[in-house]
Amino acid sequence: MKRVALLLVAALALTACGGPGRPVDLAVVTAVDRPQPDGSKPGEAGATGAQPSGCGDPTASLRPGGLGIAAGSTMAKIRDRGRLIAGVDQNTYLFGFRNPATNNLEGFDIDMAKQVAKAIFNDDSKIQYKVLTSRDREKALANGEVDIVARTYTINCERLQQVSFSAVYYTTGQRVLVQKGSSINSMDDLGGKKVCANVGSTSLTQIAKHPAKPVPWSVLNWSDCLVLMQQGQVAAMSTDEPILVGMAAQDPTVRIVGPKLTEEPYGIGIPKANTDMVKFVNAVLERMRGDGSWQQSYDRWVASRLGESATQPTPKYRD
Amino acid sequence: MRRVARSARTTPGRLGIIASALVALSVLTGLFAALALQSKQDTISGLTDHREPLSAAAQQIYRSLSDADATASSAFLSGGSEPAALRERYEIDMAQAGAALAKAASDVGGIAGAEKQVDTLGQQLPVYAGLIETARTNNRFGLPIGAAYLREASTLMRAKLLPAAQELYRIDIGRLTDEQDDAASLPWLTVALTLVLLGSLIATQVYLTRKTNRLINTGLLVSTVAVGIGLVWGVAAGWVSAAAVGSARDDGSQQVDVLVQARIVALKCRADETLTLVARGDGTAYEKEWQELAPTISGKGENDKDLLAKARASASDPAISQQVRGAIDNAQAWQEAHRKLRELDDTGQYDQAVSMALGDDDKDAASAFNKLDENLSNAIQKGREKFVESTSSAQNALTGLVPGVAVLALIGAGGALVGIRQRLREYR
CATH class of the missing domain: 3.40.190.10 (Periplasmic binding protein-like II)
Structure with missing residues (x-):
């Protein structure tokens, strides 16, 4: 009797589709969709960044x-x-x-x-x-x-x-803001890393044309850069020193590094x-x-x- | 097979075959009808137990999320530590969204689209809440990065959460409509089968009368009457039930759908209004959306997209009509308040514009919007009641039909068997 029952179970298992059953898949999530500030995207250098000739001293x-x-x-x-x-x-x-x-x-x-x-x-x-x-x-x-x-x-x-x-x-002039404790000491250490700046700013152009080849990332507002840094979505932000000072005043875990890259x-x-x-x-x-x-x-x-x-x-x- | 063919040549043999065929056909028809009616009853009870509650849950998710976002912006706009009433409203909205999401997730029915939306909502809702809390903390420290977190949260809400909630609602309302169509259709196959059975019974009696010169065969007559009763009952009950399902759709769920759409537009407009002020001059896109959307809830009926005018035209219940009229008045008051507050903002009176947007004075935008939302909420609730009422009567119309047709089919089979055996005995 027992043998018959076993045979029956075996037969049923064979006829069931997919052979022996498997537990239903768990809802496994391996990648998350991170939130982004509005207008956050890879940066493009504004126009050429080159100074048109014949303007003389622009500050006069x-x-x-x-x-x-x-x-x-x-x-x-x-x-x-x-x-x-x-x-x-x-x-x-x-x-x-x-x-x-x-x-x-x-x-x-x-x-x-x-x-x-x-x-x-x-x-x-x-x-x-x-x-x-x-x-x-x-x-x-x-x-x-x-x-x-x-x-x-x-x-x-x-x-x-x-x-x-x-x-x-x-x-003033453009500098770089990074996480305290990171090994980055200037723009030269940011090759291949995302560096954030405001869309349409001269800072973004500077990042795009820097010889170390950092990856420019553009946002609509300066504080969006700090948000992205706090969320670990960019490695650094770079713009005029006093703006960075304003950012550092809001977050004690960041510091300003490197020389002034420009005069603004x-x-x-x-x-x-x-x-x-x-x-x-x-x-x-x-x-x-x-x-x-x-x-x-x-x-x-x-x-x-x-x-x-x-x-x-x-x-x-x-x- | 050969034996059957041989016996078909003699009258008693033929009668034997006819008897078995009639019994088989009766039992089959009875079984078929009982199953079809049971599935119809299940569909109808599914409308009130699953489909409608799910679409209601989906719209609740949208409403709660959208209101949470508008409330968070309002709290930010009020400056300083946020008002307790706004904080409480935000908390309730979020709890409500979570509860409604749990309900919506309980039955995605293997529909990939619905599952995907529920997934998005489930994954992004805690992210949104986290961003809002980070924004609050920074705001309390007086740091402008709080505003950046609030903007990021709002972007997440508008780009991912709200579209997912809207899509989920669209899927759920689509499923509701489909099943209503299903519930309102008559089971033509069963009717056809029953007609064939009835025809066969009558033909058999005509045949017997011709062969035996006896006018009436009690067994077959009982059988015919039983099948006839089953047919008339089934068709009548099916028709009454279909009519009730139809009225549940026209006076219930369809009106609710229009009202829900109006509510979604109102919520979008409210978010646009507050975000324009948060953006402080950099928010022309929000105001543009307001200008595009506002005419669709003006209730003036100036264009065919006017949802409130549509709701007023189709409202059959006086309680719903009353709420819709109230909604139209409040929508117009709101649009007037909005026009004034835009004028204030555009002429540099920002603080006055903000207080007009948030104030609870009768002339303020917040109060008009809240009243409009309440009107719509009440009208939606009334529409839902109407839906449940009519759908229940559709269900009641089918009461007893399943056991009824089963018994009638058995009587049909028994009658045919007894009737023909009686004649067969006469041949021995």
């Missing part, structure tokens, strides 16, 4: 013409509108960022914009901020969507073809046609030197964290 601006506002001038139009429209950043700590506690925008660049508003309205709150990504700065100025751009805006010949700049209000003079961007506004903003910058407000703002946002004191750069004018 127009000589200031005083703080008076003539009827019919660009400043008069802004005054009639009742507010200055400033293109800024809300994601770059220390320069232009949203204070999560107060919902207000703050930073060194924001102070620059406020000073311009104060010169026009005698009230630095008459500003409408319009957040721009690096990529959109020229477009916003060319379309007249904003009156000024104060957003870690490097003056160069390529940009001067589309927009005008004020005199230089800050000069920051200016306030102004639509190309508005030469009266360029002169006016340069007058504002002169006033800031005089009344110490530049120094105050620099000391508040940059000096303490960068550990480096500085004074307002001496302006250069074309005539």
